[in-house]
Amino acid sequence: MSxxxxxxxxxFLKRTGQAGGGLVLALSFTTACSPKAxxxxxxxxxxxxxxxxxxxxxxxxxxxYCHRSEMGQGIRTCLPQIIADEMEADWDQIELIxxxxxxxxxxxxxxxxxxxxxxxxxxxxxxxxxxxxxxxAAAASWGVPASECTARNHAVHHEAxxxxxxxxxxxxxxxxxxxxxEASFKARSDYKYIGKSMDTIDGFAFTTGQAIFGIDAVLxxxxxxxxxxxxxxxxxxxxxxxxxxxxxxGVVDVIQLPDPTTPPLFNILGGVAVLAxxxxxxxxxxxxxxxxxxxxxxxxxxSSAYREELLKSVTSDGKAVLTRGDVNxxxxxxxxxxxxxxxxxxxxxxxxxxxxxxxxxxxxxGCEAWACTQNPQAAQDTVAGTLGIDKELVxxxxxxxxxxxxxxxxxxxxxxxxxxxxxxxxxxKVSWTREDDIRHGYLHSVSAQYFKAGVDAEGKATTxxxxxxxxxxxxxxxxxxxxxxxxxxxxGLLDNPYSFxxxxxxxxxxxxxxxxxWLRSVCNVFHAFALCGFVDELAHIAGxxxxxxxxxxxxEPRLIDPADDGAEYSxxxxxxxxxxxxxxxxxxxxxxxxxxxxxxxxxxxGRGLGIAVHRSFLSIVGVVAEVSVDKxxxxxxxxxxxxxxxxxxxxxxxxxxxxxxxxxxxxSIALHGEITAKDGAVMxxxxxxxxxxxxxxxxxxxxxxxxxxxxxxxxxxxxxVPPVAPAIxxxxxxxxxxxxxxxxxxxxxxx
Amino acid sequence: MAIELTLNGKALSLDVDPEMxxxxxxxxxxxxxxxxxxxxxxxxxxxxxxxxxxVIRSCVLPVSAAAGASVTTIEGLAPDGDHPVQVAWxxxxxxxxxxCQPGQIMSAVALLEQNPNPSDADIDAAMSGNICRCGTYTxxxxxxxxxxxxxx
Numbered sequence: 001m002s003x004x005x006x007x008x009x010x011x012f013l014k015r016t017g018q019a020g021g022g023l024v025l026a027l028s029f030t031t032a033c034s035p036k037a038x039x040x041x042x043x044x045x046x047x048x049x050x051x052x053x054x055x056x057x058x059x060x061x062x063x064x065y066c067h068r069s070e071m072g073q074g075i076r077t078c079l080p081q082i083i084a085d086e087m088e089a090d091w092d093q094i095e096l097i098x099x100x101x102x103x104x105x106x107x108x109x110x111x112x113x114x115x116x117x118x119x120x121x122x123x124x125x126x127x128x129x130x131x132x133x134x135x136x137a138a139a140a141s142w143g144v145p146a147s148e149c150t151a152r153n154h155a156v157h158h159e160a161x162x163x164x165x166x167x168x169x170x171x172x173x174x175x176x177x178x179x180x181x182e183a184s185f186k187a188r189s190d191y192k193y194i195g196k197s198m199d200t201i202d203g204f205a206f207t208t209g210q211a212i213f214g215i216d217a218v219l220x221x222x223x224x225x226x227x228x229x230x231x232x233x234x235x236x237x238x239x240x241x242x243x244x245x246x247x248x249x250g251v252v253d254v255i256q257l258p259d260p261t262t263p264p265l266f267n268i269l270g271g272v273a274v275l276a277x278x279x280x281x282x283x284x285x286x287x288x289x290x291x292x293x294x295x296x297x298x299x300x301x302x303s304s305a306y307r308e309e310l311l312k313s314v315t316s317d318g319k320a321v322l323t324r325g326d327v328n329x330x331x332x333x334x335x336x337x338x339x340x341x342x343x344x345x346x347x348x349x350x351x352x353x354x355x356x357x358x359x360x361x362x363x364x365x366g367c368e369a370w371a372c373t374q375n376p377q378a379a380q381d382t383v384a385g386t387l388g389i390d391k392e393l394v395x396x397x398x399x400x401x402x403x404x405x406x407x408x409x410x411x412x413x414x415x416x417x418x419x420x421x422x423x424x425x426x427x428x429k430v431s432w433t434r435e436d437d438i439r440h441g442y443l444h445s446v447s448a449q450y451f452k453a454g455v456d457a458e459g460k461a462t463t464x465x466x467x468x469x470x471x472x473x474x475x476x477x478x479x480x481x482x483x484x485x486x487x488x489x490x491x492g493l494l495d496n497p498y499s500f501x502x503x504x505x506x507x508x509x510x511x512x513x514x515x516x517x518w519l520r521s522v523c524n525v526f527h528a529f530a531l532c533g534f535v536d537e538l539a540h541i542a543g544x545x546x547x548x549x550x551x552x553x554x555x556e557p558r559l560i561d562p563a564d565d566g567a568e569y570s571x572x573x574x575x576x577x578x579x580x581x582x583x584x585x586x587x588x589x590x591x592x593x594x595x596x597x598x599x600x601x602x603x604x605x606g607r608g609l610g611i612a613v614h615r616s617f618l619s620i621v622g623v624v625a626e627v628s629v630d631k632x633x634x635x636x637x638x639x640x641x642x643x644x645x646x647x648x649x650x651x652x653x654x655x656x657x658x659x660x661x662x663x664x665x666x667x668s669i670a671l672h673g674e675i676t677a678k679d680g681a682v683m684x685x686x687x688x689x690x691x692x693x694x695x696x697x698x699x700x701x702x703x704x705x706x707x708x709x710x711x712x713x714x715x716x717x718x719x720x721v722p723p724v725a726p727a728i729x730x731x732x733x734x735x736x737x738x739x740x741x742x743x744x745x746x747x748x749x750x751x
Numbered sequence: 752m753a754i755e756l757t758l759n760g761k762a763l764s765l766d767v768d769p770e771m772x773x774x775x776x777x778x779x780x781x782x783x784x785x786x787x788x789x790x791x792x793x794x795x796x797x798x799x800x801x802x803x804x805x806v807i808r809s810c811v812l813p814v815s816a817a818a819g820a821s822v823t824t825i826e827g828l829a830p831d832g833d834h835p836v837q838v839a840w841x842x843x844x845x846x847x848x849x850x851c852q853p854g855q856i857m858s859a860v861a862l863l864e865q866n867p868n869p870s871d872a873d874i875d876a877a878m879s880g881n882i883c884r885c886g887t888y889t890x891x892x893x894x895x896x897x898x899x900x901x902x903x
Contacts, residue, residue: 072848072885203841206849208832209785209825213850216784224779249768278779279788280771352789352797352850352884402787402850403884434790653844657890661847664886687794687882696879698888700871 048171050130050179052104053083060154060168062089065097067105068115069374070202071404072661073717074654075115077201079123081193081650086127086186090154091193096201101376101396109375111409113617113715116650120713128183137173138165188710197653202400214372214399215356215431222358222427223252225420226282229271229440232295232680233514234260240272241290248288250281255423257416263479264515266382266410269440273420279431295680301513303676310510311341314448314469318506322494322567325502330463334454338541342530343742346675347444348690349519353402354437359417360427366393367421371414372401379411386415387422406518410442435685442517443675445470449530459542461553463502468493468527475512483509487570492527492616492722494562494569497583498535499555514677520665521718524616529743532612532726537739546730547594547611557584572618578712579618585645586613589622589707593643596703597624608734612726617715619646623723627731635732635745637667641703642720647711659704659720666724668692671745754818759827769815774798776814777824785825785853789882796881799854800824806861825853828860835902836860839894847885855881859895868899
């Protein structure tokens with residue numbers, strides 16, 4: 001098989017002799033040929049491509065190339081919504097094709113909730129320029145000015161004469177045309193698909209087992225690989241006894257992988273691979289390997305000792321990264337000073353599909369891979385670097401992703417498959433087991449946060465010191481990284497929206513001993529948990545209702561620029577005038593979510609509401625959680641209300657589903673998630689030792705509201721997560737009077 | 752010796768290690784990839800299939816234990832992909848990434864066959880072995896209720 005093809009409902013019906021039924025989009029992942037070049041083709045051609053994202057065929061079909069990865073956020077539905085809307089294409093005439101990794105598409109790293117917030121205009125332009133090209137082609141064939149023609153319903157119309165030409169019949173005429181590089185966008189009031197809850201484009205494939213994920217990729221004659229890696233990060237193979245492993249039926253080869261690098265980057269993590277004719281034989285034989293390891297410098301890493309290190313670092317002098325007013329003067333003048341330390345552990349992504357990739361060497365000395373990757377261009381780079389070949393010789397097909405959450409933007413597993421394909425001379429699929437995934441991932445960082453507040457005689461907090469301490473993602477790229485830095489500080493530290501007269505934000509060092517990476521909403525997870533929890537503490541100290549106090553602390557509606565207080569702040573790569581930190585919009589979200597939840601209503605004993613709000617990835621999300629606590633201290637989350645202001649949204653149902661999913665993901669962080677290390681090795685391995693929220697934990701309902709807005713789009717995939725855990729711990733406090741400053745709650749609740 | 756079974760209504764002969772979990776026989780040998788790996792230890796439900804009409808975790812069942820049995824996977828649930836549970840899943844746009852949904856659907860079908868009108872508590876009890884990391888649980892509940900209502 002040289003292509004991964006998702007069959008459409010129609011094809012499925014034809015194949016099973018049940019033809020008939022509604023029209024749905026073909027779900028083609030066909031990428032055996034590269035997408036059409038952006039140059040208009042010759043006269044009499046069968047198709048014309050105004051740009052790399054659109055190809056119009058003379059049968060009337062419009063092929064749209066989705067250059068972003070689908071991992072559940074719905075981009076394969078939302079991306080064609082934008083392009084089809086701008087080009088006035090008929091939704092039923094769209095064929096969606098998953099694009100290869102290729103720099104001609106621009107940024108393909110499906111990470112940081114960027115697909116819409118960074119590329120809305122790019123995608124609108126792809127549709128609008130296609131529309132203008134078709135209008136020009138029709139106008140030329142009729143000999144009338146283009147300004148007299150309009151595009152509507154997959155055709156160009158000349159209203160004055162009542163003539164019209166469907167898009168498919170304009171392909172030849174358009175083939176002679178230069179496609180414009182820019183075109184004006186439709187008025188918002190004319191949108192047909194943008195802002196509509198179109199059904200998930202892959203819905204039929206998802207419900208019939210036809211959807212192809214990385215783990216599902218197959219090629220003739222391929223081998224299945226399972227890799228034994230050193231339990232300690234950075235450790236190396238000393239010796240291998242593979243005699244027993246090679247006796248297992250189906251085993252073809254045992255191959256040692258290259259040693260891990262320092263820093264780890266996205267490179268292969270080392271280890272020993274068993275290659276077999278099926279997954280079971282590879283895994284069975286892997287258990288029979290005898291490998292002696294040199295565990296290296298990280299073998300002393302132990303979580304409880306490391307926790308003490310972090311607590312010591314975070315309560316020692318830090319490095320100021322933002323200073324407003326004078327915190328020392330503020331503390332000296334305060335009637336009362338309140339301190340607290342928050343702590344949150346390492347987390348694993350634990351996407352339902354573990355990392356998996358298939359690769360083969362090609363006759364031109366290149367490599368072709370199929371992978372569930374969030375970042376196919378990084379996969380090209382990493383494979384090229386691993387094999388020592390040109391990036392242009394590496395072709396990466398993107399399958400569906402069975403969850404990503406940031407793990408699958410690091411393509412180490414694609415490089416493993418490529419290396420083994422070259423060494424074995426056969427196509428190789430690498431599949432990580434669940435234990436591999438949890439023990440050898442790029443973990444979300446453990447963190448400690450220190451707070452000190454100065455409170456005046458009326459109970460009002462006027463001064464805040466926050467110090468953030470965690471091993472940095474930078475350590476994955478730079479062996480000299482000593483602690484928080486760079487973009488990490490933008491994620492819920494420097495963008496503090498509160499009106500403290502004196503505020504100092506600091507960082508404290510922490511050395512990394514495991515591979516650190518980014519997980520859905522990244523540092524916002526622990527920054528929001530700590531800050532939203534501490535703000536709730538300040539409400540209690542002031543004797544105020546937490547919601548009213550939160551609104552007061554946000555202060556008058558105003559725009560905040562952290563640079564005014566000396567911070568280097570990048571605002572997720574966007575100017576603040578386009579995407580401001582607007583306390584008025586934050587307050588509106590707080591008011592709305594409180595209203596939805598019936599804030600202030602009487603609840604039975606042992607039950608409470610908690611509120612939290614957080615801006616991340618240019619969107620604002622407020623959450624109220626309703627929690628009861630049993631006599632053993634164990635919480636039940638009954639309801640979650642979520643309000644998001646993401647500016648302009650494309651598909652309200654997919655935004656809603658992301659908020660529902662974020663509520664569950666945030667609950668897993670709040671209640672369950674904890675990775676620990678002993679002797680340098682991760683202690684957890686599967687869903688028994690690393691539990692996540694199940695149906696029985698899920699709230700009775702998750703109530704979502706999307707704020708109406710014409711502002712530019714913000715992110716959606718990540719911003720729903722950060723406020724969930726603090727809303728839950730604040731509700732826990734409301735229910736019990738017990739303040740939770742350490743996650744996960746399943747442990748803290750028992751104390 | 753080959754193991755004989757029926758897979759989605761068709762006879763199948765598998766010449767494999769009898770210890771091989773049924774999951775890998777279905778995926779790697781029979782070539783049906785709709786049934787998913789998620790944990791290998793019957794913890795997550797991604798590999799749920801029907802064995803003689805009962806839902807089981809195929810990642811821990813040796814293929815030898817399925818000898819002579821009738822196995823149904825997501826691909827064989829309904830010839831046109833229009834089982835009422837599949838239809839309800841699509842109408843409510845339950846899936847996010849979609850990976851766990853074949854297992855969720857196989858569990859939901861088994862639940863509804865035993866209990867055509869399950870309560871939330873019944874659903875929680877029957878479905879808590881199926882993890883969804885995207886967090887589609889509340890929609891799964893709604894979809895199961897919808898099937899029950901549509902069929903009553």
